[in-house]
Amino acid sequence: MKYTEKQISKMASPISQSENEKCKNAIRMVRDAMKKLNYTDDGKDIRSYMTESYSYALDLRQQYTGKKITLLVQGSYANKTNIPTESDVDVAVILESTFIAKYRAGATDSNYGFTDGTFSASELKDEVEKALKQHFGYQGVKRHDKCIKVIGNTYRVDADIVPAYRYRDYSNDYINDSNNYIGGIEIRPDSGGRIINYPEQHIKLGIAKNKVTKYNFKKCVRIIKSMREDMEENGYAVSSKISSFGLESLLWNVDVSAYTKYSNILRYTFDEVISFFKNDFWKFDDYTEANGIKPLFPDIATKSAYQKFINDLYDFYEYDIKE
Structure with a gap:
């Protein structure tokens, strides 16, 4: 051809500047749904995760329980590599207050003073599904193996909502510094298994590659x-x-x-x-x-x-x- x-x-051109607002609207959509389950943003604004991307984030906490989650736009929209047929905005709902850790040989939770979490990724997915269905109605929300699909219409965007654990890789930390980790997310599909992804690394390295090229x-x-x-x-x-x-x-x-x-x-x-x-x-x-x-x-x-x-x-x- x-x-x-x-x-x-x-083909090479970004779709339009309106994609920027579309990504913010996806965050707002999930935020508003989660508020029905007593989550609050404490009045904080949606923040840009990195300039030169459409990745946005917002931190929420559930009142009375102390559970903390981060909403993060990831995928092709966040990285500004989407084409017209890619209509779904991908939003990760990351459980921060319970996380999965990977350690160097010989290290354990006790080296860092960590204790067992009390809230699982599967429970988070159930919670997110419940909130979305309460907010948008059962016909507009479909549960899939790895995500929860929100079907768009004239006032909301198509979105794939991906509940996940925070994943912390401490493999290269030798001083027991709880903040010295590579951050990722761990998805637990309904069908079983575990998938580890690194959306923040993807965004950062994509921007760096784009600049140098x-x-x-x-x-x-x-x-x-x-x-x-x-x-x-x-x-x-x-x-x-x-x-x-x-x-x-x-x-x-x-x-x-x-x-x-x-x-x-x-x-x-x-x-x-x-x-x-x-x-x-x-x-x-x-x-x-x-x-x-x-x-x-x-x-x-x-x-x-x-x-x-x-x-x-x-x-x-x-x-x-x-x-």
């Missing part, structure tokens, strides 16, 4: 997401293993030189990025997610799916040289 520079530039990193992320949709519409079988976050992480691993080789010609830059992968397949085992912590490819099947996608993409697109 042929693309002009104008088409490539349109002269702001071409996130442009290319939006381009490759849009091209994936074009491939599917043109009969390419794109594996379900290819996710939006996976594509963003894939491009996060590209050398800065590929993003900065050309100036002001996006089709050349994007071509350089895809060509980089073609010569880097043998290093895919070293790729990490955009948080810089978790391996991007947990198994051979996932790695192979991404390699096939890159090969198919390389064959799929070309540039209209008549432009």
Whole structure:
């Protein structure tokens, strides 16, 4: 399929400044629901987690119990890598007063003076579901394995609400400093198991990568997401293993030189990025997610799916040289 520079530039552009308010509204929506269960923001305003992102946060506490949660916009909206078909704002509801810790060898809770928590992530999910249904009605809220879906309408946004524990990694702390940890979140799906993610690290490292690549990193992320949709519409079988976050992480691993080789010609830059992968397949085992912590490819099947996608993409697109 042929693309002009104008088409490539349109794909690369952020959707609109209105996305900023959409993310704030998602926070307000969850806050207002949780107030029905005696949570309060103590009059605090929604804060920007980091500049150059649409990630917003708000701290709440439940009156009379001392439970504390943080509402955090995460995902493609927060990182400004969403495309028009990605309509759901992703809000993590992070249980701060009970957390999961990982320690260096030989260390335990007692080294830090921690005691067992009394409130679980599953209880939090039940609580959040109850609050949302009380606030929006049962028809507008659907519980899923990992999240609670709020179905948008004319006065509220589509949102995926993800209840989770705070996850604290103390592996590199050797002085028993309770504040010296890498922060993540741990999701407990209804189906069982545990998923550890690092949304704050993702936001920070994404901004850093974007700056050092002269702001071409996130442009290319939006381009490759849009091209994936074009491939599917043109009969390419794109594996379900290819996710939006996976594509963003894939491009996060590209050398800065590929993003900065050309100036002001996006089709050349994007071509350089895809060509980089073609010569880097043998290093895919070293790729990490955009948080810089978790391996991007947990198994051979996932790695192979991404390699096939890159090969198919390389064959799929070309540039209209008549432009």
